[in-house]
Amino acid sequence: MDRALAVLLSFSTRRTEWGVMELAAEFDLDKSAAQRLLSTLTHRGFLYADPVTRRYRMGPAVWRISHTWERRGGMALLVEPVLAELADATSRTASFNLADGAYVRCVAAVDGGDVPIRDHPLVGELYPAHAGATSRAYFAFLSPSQRQSLMYHRPLAKFSDLTAQDAHTIEAEMLLVAEKGWAYSEGEYDSNTRAIAVPVFVLGRPVGSVSLGEHKREDLGDIRDLVSLLSQTAGKLEALLSAQSAEPR
Known part of the structure; x- marks a missing residue:
């Protein structure tokens, strides 16, 4: 055996x-x-x-x-303690999101602030590739040809005045995120929220993202100051999903 x-x-x-x-x-x-x-x-x-x-x-x-384990809550139970630690430390909403075609799908989320980021559960929500940090932190680490096949052959929906719909503009932002290692957005997907996100890798391959989000009504300081802490959380998730010891990013 x-x-x-x-x-x-x-x-x-x-x-x-x-x-x-x-x-x-x-x-x-x-x-x-x-x-x-x-x-x-x-x-x-x-x-x-x-x-x-x-x-x-x-x-x-x-x-x-693997499909049964992930879809029936096994993955959520595994990652929620790590997300809860991040949410408690930052007073923001922490979420873990997996690639799902031209989207990333929220698998688990934990609220840490006094003002919930949404008035409905985040788990199961699909974030489009072209709008918001949560999805961009994953798609930026694919190859340009992979992004082309997943994103640019379909209409790109406009969610707010800040949502980019031009492929060249979106691609330039993807390259910038890949260079920095993290993504930031404010009002692109949901006009009431801002977020930071970093990719999550399993055995060297990007599989999704972990993000921190907040409602614009919250005044807790610049969320971008939490990138280092968010990257540490990504390392913990990668270790869990790879069945390995966590290593510093």
């Missing part, structure tokens, strides 16, 4: 497939043992065997388990 789990955990953005001999060498197995292990995982749907290359990739059972 432990060896099977170790094989599944060995897949990453750099290691997307295994051959029988490669796996045998990596895990110090003989060829027949490696073949049996891969065949068992394939039979249960955790791996897929390419009939042409005879190499093994992750299978649909992995997606089914």
